[in-house]
Amino acid sequence: MGRKYIIGLAVVMATLMLISVVDAASTHPDKFNANGNVLISDQFNNRIIEVNPSTGHIVWSFGANNSSDGTVGPKTVVGPNYAERLSGGRTLIAGTGIGAGASPNLTNGSVDNRVFVVNKAGKIVWQYGQAGVAGNGTNELDTPVAAIQLPNGNYLITDQANNRVIEVNKAKKIVWSYGNDKLLKDPNSAELLKNGHILIADENNNRVIEITRKGNIVWKYSGTIQAAAFASRLPNGNTLIADSGNSRILEVNKSKGIVFKYFTNMSAGSNTAPLPSNAVMLKNKNIMIADQFNHRVFEINSAGKIVWHYGKINTPGNGKNMLNAPYTAFVIGDYTGQTMPQM
Numbered sequence: 404m405g406r407k408y409i410i411g412l413a414v415v416m417a418t419l420m421l422i423s424v425v426d427a428a429s430t431h432p433d434k435f436n437a438n439g440n441v442l443i444s445d446q447f448n449n450r451i452i453e454v455n456p457s458t459g460h461i462v463w464s465f466g467a468n469n470s471s472d473g474t475v476g477p478k479t480v481v482g483p484n485y486a487e488r489l490s491g492g493r494t495l496i497a498g499t500g501i502g503a504g505a506s507p508n509l510t511n512g513s514v515d516n517r518v519f520v521v522n523k524a525g526k527i528v529w530q531y532g533q534a535g536v537a538g539n540g541t542n543e544l545d546t547p548v549a550a551i552q553l554p555n556g557n558y559l560i561t562d563q564a565n566n567r568v569i570e571v572n573k574a575k576k577i578v579w580s581y582g583n584d585k586l587l588k589d590p591n592s593a594e595l596l597k598n599g600h601i602l603i604a605d606e607n608n609n610r611v612i613e614i615t616r617k618g619n620i621v622w623k624y625s626g627t628i629q630a631a632a633f634a635s636r637l638p639n640g641n642t643l644i645a646d647s648g649n650s651r652i653l654e655v656n657k658s659k660g661i662v663f664k665y666f667t668n669m670s671a672g673s674n675t676a677p678l679p680s681n682a683v684m685l686k687n688k689n690i691m692i693a694d695q696f697n698h699r700v701f702e703i704n705s706a707g708k709i710v711w712h713y714g715k716i717n718t719p720g721n722g723k724n725m726l727n728a729p730y731t732a733f734v735i736g737d738y739t740g741q742t743m744p745q746m
């Protein structure tokens with residue numbers, strides 16, 4: 404890390420707390436869209452936030468920051484499950500909605516059903532799906548849980564309640580689709596692989612599948628996972644999986660052997676079933692995890708040690724250093740094992 408040796412236990416401890424997704428020896432000023440900032444979909448706070456990992460400050464946000472606000476509109480989002488940063492400081496957001504009883508403050512639930520792009524000012528510049536409308540017709544979605552931008556500029560949307568993954572162009576035309584009630588069961592994420600195949604976390608079929616564009620399954624991992632929430636292919640060919648129902652993160656190889664596992668419910672004070680919903684490997688080989696119902700996001704190193712975190716474990720809230728059911732956490736500028744968006 405290039406840090407000078409410092410004598411004194413208190414100073415050493417303070418130094419260790421600064422190790423994060425940026426070089427611990429550097430200062431990391433509060434700046435919008437800075438490489439190394441962490442973009443979090445803070446689901447039950449109905450917001451997307453960008454956090455400086457060095458200071459813990461929120462440098463950008465979109466949404467209500469209010470767990471009781473179920474209003475869907477041009478400046479709000481309900482139950483965002485996914486967000487990624489695009490070029491020009493734009494942000495792609497999957498406005499999923501919140502089911503009845505999922506949030507204590509929204510007992511009747513509130514649907515959103517939009518995938519949209521906002522600029523730095525929070526203005527929607529592109530949208531697919533209609534606010535509060537559930538369907539599978541033209542410009543309709545039903546519980547879109549994830550969306551990524553492909554290198555060709557199109558958007559790959561995981562349309563969960565419609566049991567499909569669709570590719571939509573900027574003119575809002577579906578140009579590719581996979582899935583139905585027999586093929587998928589509540590898919591939760593989809594990524595484009597370098598070979599042109601699609602990697603899908605088929606959540607309630609308890610599996611991760613790799614399919615060709617023609618819909619042929621060429622690789623599958625199942626049997627030991629329960630509720631596959633997210634999957635990404637790593638540069639070494641292994642697959643990183645958020646095994647939500649088992650409260651763990653898995654790395655499996657091509658032969659389906661487990662080469663790494665980490666349980667998110669082993670920390671002191673943890674929820675017994677936190678349902679981790681997202682995990683991505685970073686350039687430095689650390690893993691960033693969204694630990695949904697522990698209300699935190701954190702980074703672990705290869706030894707499974709937490710080196711950075713945001714949120715108070717098992718404590719929901721919307722104040723300083725607090726989250727409410729965060730669903731994804733991505734490091735801006737780091738797309739290791741993910742589909743690189745149009746830049």
